[in-house]
Amino acid sequence: MIESQERPAEDRLTAEYAAERGARVSDVRYALEFTLEETPERFSGRADIRFDLAHAANSLTLDFSEGDVSAVRINGEDATVDYNGAFVRLPAESLVPGDNRVQIEFGHDYSRTGQGLHRFEDPEDGRVYIHTHFEPYDANRLFPGFDQPDLKARFTLEVSAPAAWHIVSASRESAIETEASGGAGISRKRAPSAPTFFRCMRASTESGNRRPATYRCACTHARASPATCSPTTGST
Numbered sequence: 001m002i003e004s005q006e007r008p009a010e011d012r013l014t015a016e017y018a019a020e021r022g023a024r025v026s027d028v029r030y031a032l033e034f035t036l037e038e039t040p041e042r043f044s045g046r047a048d049i050r051f052d053l054a055h056a057a058n059s060l061t062l063d064f065s066e067g068d069v070s071a072v073r074i075n076g077e078d079a080t081v082d083y084n085g086a087f088v089r090l091p092a093e094s095l096v097p098g099d100n101r102v103q104i105e106f107g108h109d110y111s112r113t114g115q116g117l118h119r120f121e122d123p124e125d126g127r128v129y130i131h132t133h134f135e136p137y138d139a140n141r142l143f144p145g146f147d148q149p150d151l152k153a154r155f156t157l158e159v160s161a162p163a164a165w166h167i168v169s170a171s172r173e174s175a176i177e178t179e180a181s182g183g184a185g186i187s188r189k190r191a192p193s194a195p196t197f198f199r200c201m202r203a204s205t206e207s208g209n210r211r212p213a214t215y216r217c218a219c220t221h222a223r224a225s226p227a228t229c230s231p232t233t234g235s236t
Contacts, residue, residue, distance in 0.1 A: 011065050011086040013137060018148045021060070025146060027052040028153035032143055036130065036161040040119060044107045047143050051102075056095040061087040063140035063147040065116075067108035074102050088144055104144050116141025 007017045031048040053060070069083045074094040082089040090102060110119035110130070115138040120129045132142060140147040159167045 007061055009084045022150045024054045025051050025151055028151055030153055031156045033158045042107055042109050047104045049102045051100055053095055053097055053100050056092055056097050059092045060090045062144040063087050064144035065141050067106050069106050071105040
């Protein structure tokens with residue numbers, strides 16, 4: 001077995017482990033789906049992660065802080081993984097040299113501290129605002145992934161939310177479709193590769209529209225940092 005860094009079961013990423021993982025992993029692609037609901041406590045999602053692996057002699061971890069993991073498939077097979085509240089450990093026997101695919105269903109509480117996916121209801125106007133903030137190591141509070149800046153990736157993002165909400169990211173839509181239920185779908189263009197902390201997503205409620213339909217958007221964001229995204233406005 002190839003000598004590897006032992007990762008402590010702690011909510012942090014050491015430089016030594018990041019260097020080893022960065023040498024093993026390349027060509028990372030994320031297809032992310034999130035469901036945002038009216039309830040203020042939690043959101044859920046799915047991550048479809050593809051990457052190339054230099055070798056499969058050792059296990060590999062995906063950073064994911066303080067969430068829950070309900071199902072995992074690795075290379076087309078249901079997998080039992082170790083999740084300790086800080087990272088998901090993918091067993092070596094489920095991985096292969098070359099192209100790998102990991103599919104994860106997960107949930108997480110909204111943040112109240114500004115990290116990860118933060119939710120805020122303005123007491124003055126009743127508007128709900130949701131936004132991401134990922135630097136320096138908080139993208140893994142939104143989704144499981146390789147949360148280190150040298151592992152750049154291509155992203156596709158789909159968000160399901162009440163039709164009353166506005167969902168904003170940094171890339172424009174390439175198509176919009178309307179669902180039978182009255183919701184709308186947005187498909188956004190693929191963007192160049194970038195680190196996980198260069199993603200952003202924002203959402204807010206809109207005046208006079210509380211339909212139960214869903215709003216879906218698929219987008220990629222690779223250039224702008226969270227601070228460059230324009231905020232949305234609206235009221236309940």
